[in-house]
Amino acid sequence: MDIVTAQEMYERDQTALEVAGLEGKWLMENAGRAVTYDLLAHIHKEHRIVVLIGAGNNGGDGFVIARTLLNLGYDVEAWQVVPDAKITGDAEAHKRIFQASGHPYRRLKSLEDLNTSLCRADVCIDAMLGIGVKGRLREPYADIVRLCNEKAVMRLAVDLPTGVPADEGEKDFEAFEAHYTSIIEAPKLSLFLQHAQPFYGKWSVVEIGLPVKQLPDHRRRLWEIADVKKTLTNRDAYSHKGSHGKGLVIGGSRQMPGSVAMTARAALRSGAGLIAISTDPGAISSISPFIQEATFVEGGGQVPDVSGYDGVAVGMGMGRESLRGEWIERLVCESKTPLLIDADGLYLLKNSLDALKQREIPTVLTPHPGEFAHLTGLSIGEILQSPFSHSKDFAERYGVYLVLKGPSTIITGPDGEQRVDVSGNSGLAKGGSGDVLSGILLSMMMQTDCLMDALSNGCVLHGFTADLLVQDGHSKVDLLASDVIEGLSRTFRTLSSSSISLRSLCP
Ligand SMILES: NC(=O)C1=CN([C@@H]2O[C@H](COP(=O)(O)OP(=O)(O)OC[C@H]3O[C@@H](n4cnc5c(N)ncnc54)[C@H](O)[C@@H]3O)[C@@H](O)[C@H]2O)[C@@H](O)CC1
Numbered sequence: 001m002d003i004v005t006a007q008e009m010y011e012r013d014q015t016a017l018e019v020a021g022l023e024g025k026w027l028m029e030n031a032g033r034a035v036t037y038d039l040l041a042h043i044h045k046e047h048r049i050v051v052l053i054g055a056g057n058n059g060g061d062g063f064v065i066a067r068t069l070l071n072l073g074y075d076v077e078a079w080q081v082v083p084d085a086k087i088t089g090d091a092e093a094h095k096r097i098f099q100a101s102g103h104p105y106r107r108l109k110s111l112e113d114l115n116t117s118l119c120r121a122d123v124c125i126d127a128m129l130g131i132g133v134k135g136r137l138r139e140p141y142a143d144i145v146r147l148c149n150e151k152a153v154m155r156l157a158v159d160l161p162t163g164v165p166a167d168e169g170e171k172d173f174e175a176f177e178a179h180y181t182s183i184i185e186a187p188k189l190s191l192f193l194q195h196a197q198p199f200y201g202k203w204s205v206v207e208i209g210l211p212v213k214q215l216p217d218h219r220r221r222l223w224e225i226a227d228v229k230k231t232l233t234n235r236d237a238y239s240h241k242g243s244h245g246k247g248l249v250i251g252g253s254r255q256m257p258g259s260v261a262m263t264a265r266a267a268l269r270s271g272a273g274l275i276a277i278s279t280d281p282g283a284i285s286s287i288s289p290f291i292q293e294a295t296f297v298e299g300g301g302q303v304p305d306v307s308g309y310d311g312v313a314v315g316m317g318m319g320r321e322s323l324r325g326e327w328i329e330r331l332v333c334e335s336k337t338p339l340l341i342d343a344d345g346l347y348l349l350k351n352s353l354d355a356l357k358q359r360e361i362p363t364v365l366t367p368h369p370g371e372f373a374h375l376t377g378l379s380i381g382e383i384l385q386s387p388f389s390h391s392k393d394f395a396e397r398y399g400v401y402l403v404l405k406g407p408s409t410i411i412t413g414p415d416g417e418q419r420v421d422v423s424g425n426s427g428l429a430k431g432g433s434g435d436v437l438s439g440i441l442l443s444m445m446m447q448t449d450c451l452m453d454a455l456s457n458g459c460v461l462h463g464f465t466a467d468l469l470v471q472d473g474h475s476k477v478d479l480l481a482s483d484v485i486e487g488l489s490r491t492f493r494t495l496s497s498s499s500i501s502l503r504s505l506c507p
């Protein structure tokens with residue numbers, strides 16, 4: 001599923017008009033009807049419904065929604081919250097259809113009247129503003145939004161909750177706090193931003209009839225379990241351990257032995273053929289009981305020879321001694337093996353970023369926002385405000401694959417292509433989750449030809465496993481990173497079972 005900016009959404013409309021002759025009025029009818037049928041899942045016949053209609057095309061959708069609900073026999077009060085002169089174009093055409101259908105509407109004269117209406121209502125549908133919002137809300141929207149947010153009604157939003165910008169970059173806004181948002185055609189960037197997502201509540205996307213094969217490809221999409229199923233490579237009946245990748249995990253220390261153990265075990269649980277661990281000799285005895293299938297290469301003072309491996313993951317639990325920084329630089333400059341750098345490795349990489357540009361073999365960096373802030377010199381706040389553009393700038397500049405982790409993980413390729421994974425839950429907000437992810441990613445990197453697919457699949461497998469575990473057997477409180485490793489077996493069994501509806505298991 002594509003993810004778009006406001007500008008890209010307008011370009012899609014334009015393409016629909018130019019290529020398929022689909023006029024705005026038709027799209028508005030399609031959008032309004034699709035949203036209505038989507039919202040019906042949350043509305044009962046006895047509910048009293050208020051539909052709030054604003055000045056632009058989102059308001060036009062509102063007239064279609066109000067008409068459709070009234071046609072179906074629901075109890076609806078349609079409120080036009082701006083003067084008549086503001087309703088123009090396609091929205092005005094739909095207002096005329098609404099009136100011609102014999103339905104009444106109310107014009108906002110005082111907030112008092114609307115307040116009375118909202119006090120009686122069970123459901124409030126926000127069709128005031130959508131992707132056209134610019135800057136902070138002006139009146140009457142700001143007052144109306146405050147009024148709605150304080151009422152004990154179910155708040156449903158059309159396309160975007162009024163006041164939430166479609167794009168990244170803006171942080172200070174006031175907005176309608178929806179319990180549910182019915183998104184038109186494609187999610188907008190703000191759905192994946194930590195400061196904007198809560199305004200959407202739960203959400204889903206409705207299709208409105210755009211000519212999908214003709215639309216511009218903005219190379220930014222949501223990656224879901226269905227995509228994983230399509231792209232995950234099968235295990236051949238005649239394969240041998242060498243067919244599934246020989247990986248090396250470099251890291252761990254006497255103080256932090258668990259991290260490499262989890263990375264190695266997660267890689268093997270995700271199908272890697274062979275895994276070796278290069279670590280401090282003093283850490284081996286505490287790691288080996290946890291992962292009997294792995295072999296050991298004595299690490300410590302030396303840069304290990306990585307030439308015999310199909311993939312290397314480096315940095316977890318390694319410590320931050322500057323000597324190791326020299327290693328990382330040598331690995332980056334000299335190794336001809338795909339490299340994944342995480343945790344302390346990222347910290348140490350900071351002084352060698354330019355070396356990344358020389359590499360001809362793929363490099364994957366897997367920072368959380370704090371590590372990405374360290375790498376870029378930006379603040380965590382700046383990263384969270386505009387994660388898509390900062391990721392893209394960085395990946396293109398240094399020629400790397402970047403996995404920016406979080407509740408919405410953004411995977412960016414060196415050519416700027418982006419994928420978003422929203423699987424997972426706050427049970428993963430615990431030390432060790434990132435080490436497990438690195439192991440899954442290492443395994444996927446060695447088994448999938450397309451690295452973007454490998455990384456996107458790895459992120460979804462990690463999050464999906466955590467989601468399965470908290471649905472059954474665990475809670476978000478007790479979940480451990482090592483539970484996720486063991487939970488992978490159920491995920492892979494689920495993926496290979498056609499009898500289970502995967503969609504029903506998605507969050
Ligand atoms: N393919 C599509 O994108 C389709 C979009 N449709 C709807 O059209 C919407 C976009 O329509 P518009 O471009 O008219 O945008 P909006 O419906 O968001 O409204 C723009 C209006 O809001 C006003 N406005 C902007 N910022 C404001 C602020 N801070 N305070 C107060 N008023 C402000 C503008 O002056 C303008 O009158 C979408 O969100 C969707 O709901 C559907 O009708 C049909 C298809």
Ligand SMILES: Nc1ncnc2c1ncn2[C@@H]1O[C@H](COP(=O)(O)OP(=O)(O)O)[C@@H](O)[C@H]1O
Pocket residue numbers: 343367368405406407408409423424425426427428429430431432433434435436437462463
């Ligand atoms: N609240 C959350 N919802 C969904 N996923 C989360 C959440 N918190 C953390 N995660 C996931 O857990 C992992 C944490 O990685 P990281 O911060 O590197 O952990 P650590 O280094 O402590 O092991 C990432 O994959 C991240 O996407």
Ligand SMILES: [K+]
Pocket residue numbers: 058126127128129130157158159160161162
């Ligand atoms: K809206």
